[in-house]
Amino acid sequence: MRALVSRIALGLLISGTGVAHSGITTPKFAYTDHTLANGLRVLVAEDHYAPVVSVAIVYNVGSRDERKGRTGFAHLFEHMMFKGSANVADGEHSRLIQNNGGRMNATTDQDRTLYYDTLPANQLDLVLFLEADRMRSLDISRENLDNQRNAVQEERRLRLDNQPYGRTFEALQSLAYENSYKHLPIGSMEDLNAASVEDVAQFFKTYYAPNNAVMAIVGDVDTKACLARVREYFENIPSQARPPSVDMSEPPQAAERRQTVEDPLARLTRLDVAYKIPDARSPDLEPLQVLSLALGGGRSSRLYQSLVRDRQVAAQTGTAVGETRGPGLFQVFIAVTPGKPVSDVEEALSAQLEAVKTGELAAWELDKARNAVRRGFIGSMGSSFDRAVLLAEYTAFLGKPDKIFTQLDEIAAVTAADVQRVARQYLRGESRTVVVTVPKAAPKSDGGEGGA
Amino acid sequence: MLRTVAFVIALTAAQTAPPPTKTPQPKGKAPVSNEILRVKLPRPAEADLPNGLHLIVLEDRRLPQISFEIIIPGAGGYFDAPDRLGVAAFTASMMREGTTSRTSQQIAEQIDSMAAGLSASTGASSWSASISGSSLTEHFDRLLALTADVLLHPTFPQEELDRYKPRTRAGLVQQRTSPQFLANELYARILFGPHPGSRVAPTLESLDKASRDALVAWHRERYVPDHAAIAIAGDISLAEARSRLESSLSGWKKTGVPKAVVENPTDLAGARIAMVARPNSVQTSLFVGTQSINRTSPDHPAFVVANRVIGGGSSARLYNNLREQKGYTYGAYSGLSAGLYRGSWQATTDVRTEVTSPAIDEILGEIQRLRSEPVPDAELQEAKRAMVASFALSLESPETVINYYITRWQYGLAADYWDKYPERLMAVTAGEVQAIAKKYLDPSRLQLVAVGDAKIADTLKSRGTVEIYDTEGKRISLP
Numbered sequence: 032m033r034a035l036v037s038r039i040a041l042g043l044l045i046s047g048t049g050v051a052h053s054g055i056t057t058p059k060f061a062y063t064d065h066t067l068a069n070g071l072r073v074l075v076a077e078d079h080y081a082p083v084v085s086v087a088i089v090y091n092v093g094s095r096d097e098r099k100g101r102t103g104f105a106h107l108f109e110h111m112m113f114k115g116s117a118n119v120a121d122g123e124h125s126r127l128i129q130n131n132g133g134r135m136n137a138t139t140d141q142d143r144t145l146y147y148d149t150l151p152a153n154q155l156d157l158v159l160f161l162e163a164d165r166m167r168s169l170d171i172s173r174e175n176l177d178n179q180r181n182a183v184q185e186e187r188r189l190r191l192d193n194q195p196y197g198r199t200f201e202a203l204q205s206l207a208y209e210n211s212y213k214h215l216p217i218g219s220m221e222d223l224n225a226a227s228v229e230d231v232a233q234f235f236k237t238y239y240a241p242n243n244a245v246m247a248i249v250g251d252v253d254t255k256a257c258l259a260r261v262r263e264y265f266e267n268i269p270s271q272a273r274p275p276s277v278d279m280s281e282p283p284q285a286a287e288r289r290q291t292v293e294d295p296l297a298r299l300t301r302l303d304v305a306y307k308i309p310d311a312r313s314p315d316l317e318p319l320q321v322l323s324l325a326l327g328g329g330r331s332s333r334l335y336q337s338l339v340r341d342r343q344v345a346a347q348t349g350t351a352v353g354e355t356r357g358p359g360l361f362q363v364f365i366a367v368t369p370g371k372p373v374s375d376v377e378e379a380l381s382a383q384l385e386a387v388k389t390g391e392l393a394a395w396e397l398d399k400a401r402n403a404v405r406r407g408f409i410g411s412m413g414s415s416f417d418r419a420v421l422l423a424e425y426t427a428f429l430g431k432p433d434k435i436f437t438q439l440d441e442i443a444a445v446t447a448a449d450v451q452r453v454a455r456q457y458l459r460g461e462s463r464t465v466v467v468t469v470p471k472a473a474p475k476s477d478g479g480e481g482g483a
Numbered sequence: 484m485l486r487t488v489a490f491v492i493a494l495t496a497a498q499t500a501p502p503p504t505k506t507p508q509p510k511g512k513a514p515v516s517n518e519i520l521r522v523k524l525p526r527p528a529e530a531d532l533p534n535g536l537h538l539i540v541l542e543d544r545r546l547p548q549i550s551f552e553i554i555i556p557g558a559g560g561y562f563d564a565p566d567r568l569g570v571a572a573f574t575a576s577m578m579r580e581g582t583t584s585r586t587s588q589q590i591a592e593q594i595d596s597m598a599a600g601l602s603a604s605t606g607a608s609s610w611s612a613s614i615s616g617s618s619l620t621e622h623f624d625r626l627l628a629l630t631a632d633v634l635l636h637p638t639f640p641q642e643e644l645d646r647y648k649p650r651t652r653a654g655l656v657q658q659r660t661s662p663q664f665l666a667n668e669l670y671a672r673i674l675f676g677p678h679p680g681s682r683v684a685p686t687l688e689s690l691d692k693a694s695r696d697a698l699v700a701w702h703r704e705r706y707v708p709d710h711a712a713i714a715i716a717g718d719i720s721l722a723e724a725r726s727r728l729e730s731s732l733s734g735w736k737k738t739g740v741p742k743a744v745v746e747n748p749t750d751l752a753g754a755r756i757a758m759v760a761r762p763n764s765v766q767t768s769l770f771v772g773t774q775s776i777n778r779t780s781p782d783h784p785a786f787v788v789a790n791r792v793i794g795g796g797s798s799a800r801l802y803n804n805l806r807e808q809k810g811y812t813y814g815a816y817s818g819l820s821a822g823l824y825r826g827s828w829q830a831t832t833d834v835r836t837e838v839t840s841p842a843i844d845e846i847l848g849e850i851q852r853l854r855s856e857p858v859p860d861a862e863l864q865e866a867k868r869a870m871v872a873s874f875a876l877s878l879e880s881p882e883t884v885i886n887y888y889i890t891r892w893q894y895g896l897a898a899d900y901w902d903k904y905p906e907r908l909m910a911v912t913a914g915e916v917q918a919i920a921k922k923y924l925d926p927s928r929l930q931l932v933a934v935g936d937a938k939i940a941d942t943l944k945s946r947g948t949v950e951i952y953d954t955e956g957k958r959i960s961l962p
Contacts (some may be wrong), residue, residue: 080545081878082520118512122807126798127513130865132520132872151875153516160513181810185766189813189833193766195660295763298656330579331595336588340646346653368653395596402598406619409546414879 059436060412062247062422063254069270070242073261074422074432076249078415084250085149086158087419088166089427091245092238093142094216095277095357103183103218104226106139108234110179112146113137117168121175124161131157139216142356143427149416152251156260162246163264166239171231180223187217195297199468203362206288207305207464210279212357240271247422250415279357281307288464293471299346300367301468302376308361308457311354311428317441318449319361319457321400323350325392325450326383327363328403333386334365338379344371345379356428361457373467387454391447404442408435519868520875524901527714527888528721532728534737537712539888540721543881549717550600550617550882553634554889557743558705559609561679568607569685573647573693574701575603575612580643583636585629587643593629597622601630607682608671610745610823612706620718624727631731634706639698652690659954662768662833662934665759669952670770670932673757674827678748707738714889716881745823748774751928757950760937760961767839767935771846772829773928778821778894784907785915786828786923790819791866792858792916793849794830798869800849801830809845811838823894828923836935840942843931850929853920857913871905937961 062076097104115121128135133150148158191197205213246265248257284307309315326333327350330340334348347366353359367376411417425432527541560571579601580587594601599618605611614634618626658664668683675681715724751774776782794801794817805815811834820826830850834842858866877883887901897903931946933939940961943949953959 082522082875083879115507118510120510121507122798122803123507123509123513126509126865127515129796129798130869131515132869132875134873134876149876151520151872153518153520156514157516164513178807178810182806182813185806185811185833185835186813188766188835193662193764193833195657296660298660299653329591329595331588331591336591339650340587343646343649346650346657366653366657368649369656395592399596399598402596402619402622406548406598409548409619413546 060418062249062432063258064426064431065258067241067262067266069266069268070240071265071268072245072426073258073265074245074247074426075252075254075257076247076418076422077252077254078249078418079251081415082152082251083149083415084152084155084158084248084252085147085415085419086162086246086248087145087147087416087423088162088244088246089423090144090146090239091243091427092144092274093140094214094218095141095211095279096238096274097211097214097218100222100225101218101230102214102222103187103216104222104230104234105144106216106218107179107183107223107226108231109137109139109144109146110183111171111175111231112165112169114172114175114179115170116165117170118164119161121170124165127157127161133158141212141216143424145420145424147416147420155252155257159260159264163268166241166244166265167268169235169239171228171235173228176226176228176231180226183217184220184223187220187223191215191217193296195294196301196468197296198292198294199301199303199466202290202292203303203305203464203466206290206466207307207360208281210281210357211277212279212355236271237274240274241265241268242270243274245423245427247419247426249419249422279310281358284462284464286461290466292466292468294468295471297468297470299369300373300470302363302365302367302373302380303466303468304363304380305360305464306362306457306459307462308352308359310357310359314441315453315457316352316354316359317438318445318453319352320404321392321397321442321445322387322450322454323352323361324400324403325396326350326387328399331399333383334363334380337383338365338376342375342379344368344375384454384458388451388458390451392450397445397447400445401439401443404439408439519872521905522875522878524874524878524884524887527716527885530721530725532708532725534732534735535709535711536728536732536735537892538721538725538728539712539714539885539892540719540724541714541716541881541885541888542720543717547620547718548617549620549623549715549719550615551713551715552613552615552889553630553711553713554611554613554893555706555711556611557707557710557740558612558701559605560607560682561610561745562705562743563607563679563682565677566689567692567697568682568689570689570693570697570701571605571609571612571705572607572685573651573690574639574698575605575614576651577639577644577647577698578603578614578633578637578702580647581638581640582632583638585632587640590629590633593625597625599626601626601633603633607684608675608680610743623719627727627731631734635732635734637702639695639702641695644693644695644698648690648693652687655684655687655690658684662761662764662766665761665954666768666770666831666932666934668956669757669759669934670772670829670930671827672956673755673930673932674751674772674774675748678746678824680748680824680826704740707740708732708735709737709740710742712889712892714885716885747777747824750774751930754927754929754931754947755950756931756943756947757952758932758940758943759934759952759954760940760959761934761954762937764836764935766833766835767842767933767939768831768833769839769842769846770829770831770932771843771850771929772817772827773923773930775819775826775828775923776821777825778823778890779896780821782919782922783821784904785911785919786819786821787870788863788866788908788911789853789916789919790817790828791870792862793817793853795866796869798865800852801832801846804845804849805832805834805842809838809841811835811842811845815846836939839933839935839939840945843933843942843946847926847929850920850924851926854917854924857917860913863911863913863916867908867911870908874905
């Protein structure tokens with residue numbers, strides 16, 4: 032029931048994959064891959080280490096598919112999926128999963144909606160039944176819609192409207208894009224108010240079809256028996272016409288875009304800079320990830336060492352590479368030290384970006400990226416949930432999940448020259464979007480806040 | 484007394500309100516396995532090293548990674564002098580900023596190039612400091628060498644302290660923008676008064692005052708192995724861990740200092756209402772709760788079940804009422820903390836400003852319902868089953884399992900505590916849950932904290948005397 036503000040967090044999760052380099056064994060796992068008669072793609076990976084099973088279902092729909100006037104709808108719809116279906120009462124899904132020792136939730140971003148459950152393995156039937164029943168027969172009522180509209184509007188207040196920098200995220204996205212990445216998955220209050228029961232019914236029919244979904248099951252199951260159960264529960268759910276595709280192409284950006292946001296809830300000035308990069312299928316994503324880790328990963332990173340520790344113009348720095356199905360963003364964010372002008376920070380940032388364009392990364396910085404990806408991969412291998420999500424998302428995005436296993440090789444193959452090339456190619460002044468957030472009416476006490 | 488009376492009046496109002504909207508009846512068609520998977524947690528191997536350090540190792544060879552945590556009692560923020568808050572936390576943070584053989588930058592590069600983790604930290608009210616780390620197996624020896632250096636030979640360079648202060652200051656300023664931080668801070672203050680349990684974060688003044696000498700002394704006197712433990716989980720055996728620690732930490736000598744003592748807070752004098760007037764708020768962040776129990780209290784299992792019933796997740800009463808029925812919030816939960824000193828229990832939620840008053844009524848109503856009515860059997864069984872069955876999930880993660888055993892060590896619980904814990908939960912009766920609610924969640928002990936727009940003061944005042952604070956934590960009066 033979370034609406035990711037952007038794809039960043041997930042992108043970082045996904046980037047934690049790969050296989051061995053330098054002769055060290057990295058675990059792999061086997062899986063089967065079937066497509067049911069109705070088009071539902073099902074991947075199963077057995078793991079008998081713990082008596083646990085995780086199920087992840089990715090529906091190929093996100094805020095990118097929303098039409099004008101209905102922003103936030105994909106996420107609002109996600110909430111409706113917990114309000115009951117033909118054989119499951121309102122709230123019964125969550126109660127049955129939790130009261131049998133499980134965890135469940137869902138999340139919507141620009142590109143996909145993900146539902147997930149982890150349970151003791153003896154409850155496999157329960158979770159398959161619950162997921163199939165709502166894929167087949169969602170119970171759509173005005174009362175439930177109004178209730179969840181309230182919940183989602185409170186979610187928006189909680190995450191954006193009542194927090195500092197909430198408007199910053201919206202402004203950056205809106206300024207950077209022409210396509211439907213222009214708005215955040217949480218949507219606007221007005222559009223949420225406009226959503227109707229008919230919208231819900233149509234959206235369900237169009238996007239929540241078995242042929243628009245990928246399901247991954249990982250854990251203490253017998254693959255053959257599990258697949259038989261899956262067929263029993265899911266295979267007679269009718270498929271639907273293929274949903275309309277969305278044009279995600281972006282016109283080339285010819286000049287810098289810049290906006291200042293006055294934020295009455297913020298105390299520190301914040302600088303956000305975003306550069307357009309290709310979609311997640313591009314081989315340039317790997318060198319961009321290495322670049323991101325060198326610039327913004329941890330206390331050894333160039334931005335931290337230079338802007339925070341050495342020059343003390345920033346209190347916090349970070350970078351992220353969006354892994355999106357349409358054109359992504361390479362993002363830099365910096366919290367400005369109280370009393371320091373934002374121009375000093377921009378200048379210091381420019382110097383660091385110039386350095387990665389004109390010079391090469393050190394060997395240890397390449398090691399850092401390789402090890403980070405490797406650790407991420409190994410860490411996720413311990414969790415049936417992580418593996419189920421990786422299998423379902425990669426399959427939904429790329430058509431097959433192989434990249435889970437090949438990504439480390441791809442990262443390991445990145446050279447310092449590759450990183451320099453992508454820095455030159457993508458971190459260009461004219462293709463960047465800058466949002467400067469300044470605190471509005473900083474409090475009187477403790478001088479210094481307010482920044483530039 | 485007046486405040487208490489006002490609270491009781493508010494409660495009465497909630498009780499006489501129309502009965503709560505219906506909870507939809509389950510259809511009961513989904514196939515549930517009635518068997519609860521009884522799992523036995525793997526037991527770690529434990530040993531005591533000659534310097535007093537207690538070693539807990541959970542060997543798990545599945546993946547080539549190892550994580551550890553060193554827990555150092557007596558080095559936590561609990562023990563900060565009241566006029567020097569934060570020295571414990573600053574000391575922990577500064578340990579990575581330079582040693583006799585490594586600079587701050589070298590430490591950061593060496594850790595990050597392995598993509599390892601290494602951090603030292605302590606909570607503002609915590610009994611202990613903690614140094615935790617993790618790495619791939621192939622890097623573990625290097626990580627351990629770095630850890631030993633940071634633990635035993637930090638130099639707290641003045642130059643690094645001068646750099647540390649402005650960025651920490653910015654963080655302290657920044658966190659005051661979070662309504663949840665402000666609510667938590669005021670709630671702890673109301674709940675624990677002068678007791679260190681009230682500490683949530685250092686102040687800007689105490690940061691300014693912190694000197695290199697104070698950090699050096701804190702480290703010298705308090706980072707001792709006498710009562711400490713190290714818990715290690717992953718691709719390593721007890722014997723391997725022991726031999727590595729005996730060589731890498733050979734310089735960590737026993738000092739003979741006695742174990743640091745922790746006191747309970749004084750009992751609450753009565754109900755209180757306090758708020759932070761936070762300009763531009765569009766929601767009210769609410770905490771309603773009271774002091775709870777010590778971790779070793781015999782009431783613990785029943786309190787855990789009571790908490791689960793009222794607010795432990797999205798199948799519990801608060802969530803169902805305030806979100807699913809009323810649509811006031813994105814979430815409403817309760818939490819129980821119980822430690823070496825009496826902890827806290829609280830219901831928390833964030834609601835849009837306009838429904839602040841009815842939301843408080845609903846929370847108080849749910850507390851009252853737990854006190855006045857036994858939990859129906861089906862609901863009680865579901866709550867207990869939820870907790871017991873979920874143990875199976877923790878088996879996936881050695882880090883989760885070893886945390887159970889850290890708890891066992893920390894509170895001196897019996898060796899078979901976790902083996903018997905599921906039975907203990909399952910044995911809790913509706914009468915015991917109700918008795919817990921009656922004993923601890925009495926209206927005369929409830930504390931209400933709200934963070935939101937100044938206009939909520941009016942609705943709070945109808946419930947009793949309201950203490951009002953600004954976002955800096957200063958007492959104010961509204962015009």
